[in-house]
Amino acid sequence: MPLKFERQENVSALRLAAAPLLALVFTLVVGAIMFVALGHDPIRAFSIYFIEPLGDVYTLQELVVKACPLLIIGVGLAFCYRANRWNIGAEGQYVAGAVLGSGLALATQGTEAGPWVLPAMLVLGALGGALWGLIPAFLRVRFGASEILTSLMLVYVAQLGLDYLVRGPWRDPAGFNFPQSVTFDPVAVMPLLMEEGRLHAGIIIALVAVAVATFVLGRTLTGFSIELAGTAPRAAAFAGFDEKRVTYGVFAVSGALAGLAGIIEVAGPIGNLQPSISPGYGFTAIIAAMLGRLHPVGILVASLVLALTYIGGEAAQISMRLPFDVTRVFQGTLLIAILAADVLVRYRIRRVEGTSHA
Amino acid sequence: MLDAAILGAVLASVVAAATTLLLASLGELVAERAGTLNLGVEGMMIVGAAVGYATAYSTGSLLLGTLAAILAGVALSLVFAGLAVWLATNQVASGLATTILGLGLAGLIGSGFVGTRIDAAPALRVPGLTDLPVVGPVLFGQDAFVYASILLLIAVAYGLARTRAGLVLRAVGENHAAAHALGHPVRRIRTLAVMFGGACAGLAGAHLSLAYTPFWASDMTAGRGWIALALVVFSAWRPLWLLAGAYLFGAVSILQLHVQGFGLGIPSQLLSSLPYLATIAALVVISALKRGQGAPASLGVPFVPDR
Numbered sequence: 001m002p003l004k005f006e007r008q009e010n011v012s013a014l015r016l017a018a019a020p021l022l023a024l025v026f027t028l029v030v031g032a033i034m035f036v037a038l039g040h041d042p043i044r045a046f047s048i049y050f051i052e053p054l055g056d057v058y059t060l061q062e063l064v065v066k067a068c069p070l071l072i073i074g075v076g077l078a079f080c081y082r083a084n085r086w087n088i089g090a091e092g093q094y095v096a097g098a099v100l101g102s103g104l105a106l107a108t109q110g111t112e113a114g115p116w117v118l119p120a121m122l123v124l125g126a127l128g129g130a131l132w133g134l135i136p137a138f139l140r141v142r143f144g145a146s147e148i149l150t151s152l153m154l155v156y157v158a159q160l161g162l163d164y165l166v167r168g169p170w171r172d173p174a175g176f177n178f179p180q181s182v183t184f185d186p187v188a189v190m191p192l193l194m195e196e197g198r199l200h201a202g203i204i205i206a207l208v209a210v211a212v213a214t215f216v217l218g219r220t221l222t223g224f225s226i227e228l229a230g231t232a233p234r235a236a237a238f239a240g241f242d243e244k245r246v247t248y249g250v251f252a253v254s255g256a257l258a259g260l261a262g263i264i265e266v267a268g269p270i271g272n273l274q275p276s277i278s279p280g281y282g283f284t285a286i287i288a289a290m291l292g293r294l295h296p297v298g299i300l301v302a303s304l305v306l307a308l309t310y311i312g313g314e315a316a317q318i319s320m321r322l323p324f325d326v327t328r329v330f331q332g333t334l335l336i337a338i339l340a341a342d343v344l345v346r347y348r349i350r351r352v353e354g355t356s357h358a
Numbered sequence: 359m360l361d362a363a364i365l366g367a368v369l370a371s372v373v374a375a376a377t378t379l380l381l382a383s384l385g386e387l388v389a390e391r392a393g394t395l396n397l398g399v400e401g402m403m404i405v406g407a408a409v410g411y412a413t414a415y416s417t418g419s420l421l422l423g424t425l426a427a428i429l430a431g432v433a434l435s436l437v438f439a440g441l442a443v444w445l446a447t448n449q450v451a452s453g454l455a456t457t458i459l460g461l462g463l464a465g466l467i468g469s470g471f472v473g474t475r476i477d478a479a480p481a482l483r484v485p486g487l488t489d490l491p492v493v494g495p496v497l498f499g500q501d502a503f504v505y506a507s508i509l510l511l512i513a514v515a516y517g518l519a520r521t522r523a524g525l526v527l528r529a530v531g532e533n534h535a536a537a538h539a540l541g542h543p544v545r546r547i548r549t550l551a552v553m554f555g556g557a558c559a560g561l562a563g564a565h566l567s568l569a570y571t572p573f574w575a576s577d578m579t580a581g582r583g584w585i586a587l588a589l590v591v592f593s594a595w596r597p598l599w600l601l602a603g604a605y606l607f608g609a610v611s612i613l614q615l616h617v618q619g620f621g622l623g624i625p626s627q628l629l630s631s632l633p634y635l636a637t638i639a640a641l642v643v644i645s646a647l648k649r650g651q652g653a654p655a656s657l658g659v660p661f662v663p664d665r
Contacts, residue, residue, distance in 0.1 A: 038466070143645045143646040144646070153634040156634040157634050160628070164628065167627075325464075325465025332459025332461075336452075336456075342447070344445075
């Protein structure tokens, strides 16, 4: 079938904004088909999955709590992806940050350490994530090894390292042999913003990250050099921007933010270190970054949408006995739909009569 | 200590572990030689494992299970091809999306089969030869997947190097604009190559859930799809080197299991991370030595005629 792409010059902002909406509608249609195939009334399923979680203050808080790590990691990934560097290992950087930050919480456990502990943990968390992220950056710059594969392999290494720590040296001796650390002291826990619920101060950090990233990416020379390295590497080289520095820089930033998200999650909603401290936040954040069009404010909206799939998934697990994988199907479909919708909005596809080859 | 029987059993398990990797990476090699970087292998493999297991458990037929797994891999590969080949979206993002979708679908399909078991694909025995020490169980005591992987390797190596179809496929991967100008249907060829990759990934998944570990677990691929991708780089896009790479990595993953068995006081997690660390090390060494030599020139570049 001969197809022809015609690039639409000056795509209106309205059309560009339509792409994510189009993707959402497509995902909902696929979701309806999936619910029917699983033998559920799609209207009731949608209501449980997407509407009821928005119903009360508690679940709205949960929505923000779940969106928080996606937002922080996603903003960091935007730096990488704008520079055309494929950091797929945010999940590992998240774990590395959580581990290094928790190290301080456990070292100061039961001492009279003051309120400096939590800020220091956050710094260590960002540092841990940045160091873990710099490994693939170094291997790429120094040896030319694919950062896609090395960053991904490091996810498994980080998870196994965490597993070793919570089953071995960091295990809570009074924890009935469960593989988890002691519960952190109050000075090592994220303060709550409301008396009821789990809304914690991490969301403020996330919003600061959005503001800073919006400014850096949109208004500074650094942001310009990242953009140029991604879209026109040769021009960037002629302009005197150092490709290696960009690679190290964007991996350090995205690693640091992923690590920060990890320590915020552990010191916030979770409260101690466990083998499974993430339901795939590092991977879902990739979708958040794409869905948000690599713009921090867009990622903010996308994170809330994706957080809803987590909350809805938990609700559907309980009341409909649906496996949690429904959430993954939704997330994967959403990413596929946004990629396709982007093309359909930017290009007009026409069938071409004649003999031209496909 | 190591007598012939144990050595034979260990080597046979290396072959079994290597077969999953060999099958998946062979398919990926073909897709990449046609110019498409398919990061959806992990998703296609796990969907193959789930569909293959579900079908085999329900019908009692390993053959039907294997066929269903291949079809499932192909079906998911069409999602990737639709995005990356026909809509010319970013190949990295499209592949990731395919993997995320595949992991979810596999979990949904497999959720009804948690805790069940089937009889693993039987070893094909050759009377007399299978009972030889060491070489017997390694060469003549394997299941059909192992022999299929070797036949497939020979077919791919021969097809790429010696046939017209292989030549055209390589041309599409090296320079899609020139291939297009010569009148070759670039996108159709890439779609077929991706579908072949999906079939191989599905078959690798079937090997995993029907022969290697005959039960369903949602995380049973454990990153093997990604290691298969790394193996293609390791092989510098040459089938015979893929064989060496797959068996080397099969050996590493079996070695770590046996070292754990000895109880040397090394944390099991450190040993479990060996295949991943070895993958990183191999990527670094190969990249440092060859600096991108061997990669098809159009790899990862979407082809859009007259755009």
